[in-house]
Amino acid sequence: DRFGKDPGYLPRGEFLKVVNPEVYQGFNPLFVIIFTPLVVGFFSWLVARNRGITTARKVFLGLVLTTVALLLMALAGFLSDDGSAKVAGLWLAGFYGIVTLGELCLSPMGLSLVTKLSPKRLVGLTMGGWFLATAFGNNFSGFFGGIQGMMTPKFFFLLLAGLSALVAGFIFLLLPKMEVAIKKYDG
Numbered sequence: 001d002r003f004g005k006d007p008g009y010l011p012r013g014e015f016l017k018v019v020n021p022e023v024y025q026g027f028n029p030l031f032v033i034i035f036t037p038l039v040v041g042f043f044s045w046l047v048a049r050n051r052g053i054t055t056a057r058k059v060f061l062g063l064v065l066t067t068v069a070l071l072l073m074a075l076a077g078f079l080s081d082d083g084s085a086k087v088a089g090l091w092l093a094g095f096y097g098i099v100t101l102g103e104l105c106l107s108p109m110g111l112s113l114v115t116k117l118s119p120k121r122l123v124g125l126t127m128g129g130w131f132l133a134t135a136f137g138n139n140f141s142g143f144f145g146g147i148q149g150m151m152t153p154k155f156f157f158l159l160l161a162g163l164s165a166l167v168a169g170f171i172f173l174l175l176p177k178m179e180v181a182i183k184k185y186d187g
Contacts, residue, residue: 062106
């Protein structure tokens with residue numbers, strides 16, 4: 001019943017019930033390819049109607065979407081009776097879809113903010129700092145992956161959603177100062 005098994009082994013009309021986990025790893029790159037023109041088009045559409053969102057607000061939006069995606073996984077954990085029951089793979093697909101939208105708001109916009117808000121002579125150094133922060137984030141993801149087995153799925157994803165919400169709240173508090181600095185940059 002696994003993905004990739006010869007379909008001849010399945011009775012006629014029966015669908016695959018289990019998909020190998022590796023298949024889900026392809027969702028993020030696929031969603032990046034699909035969503036990038038849509039996100040760019042949406043932000044361009046807003047700008048054309050004088051309703052553009054600042055770069056700082058796009059970063060905030062990315063963090064909010066990440067929090068929503070993690071809350072979706074917490075809900076899946078709740079529905080799985082804390083991991084003792086299986087849930088549909090669509091939960092994971094939904095998570096990847098939402099978190100990819102957040103990534104498209106956060107990653108390129110964060111790099112844009114670093115470029116805009118850094119002193120001219122330090123742009124290269126601060127961009128390196130941005131990528132170093134990404135490396136630390138990847139390291140922390142390994143840490144959280146290691147402790148995941150110590151918690152129920154519901155609690156694990158609620159913890160991550162809470163951390164994401166805290167960072168989003170911090171960015172929200174900084175928005176006024178960041179937007180003033182961006183206006184100075186834009187002239």
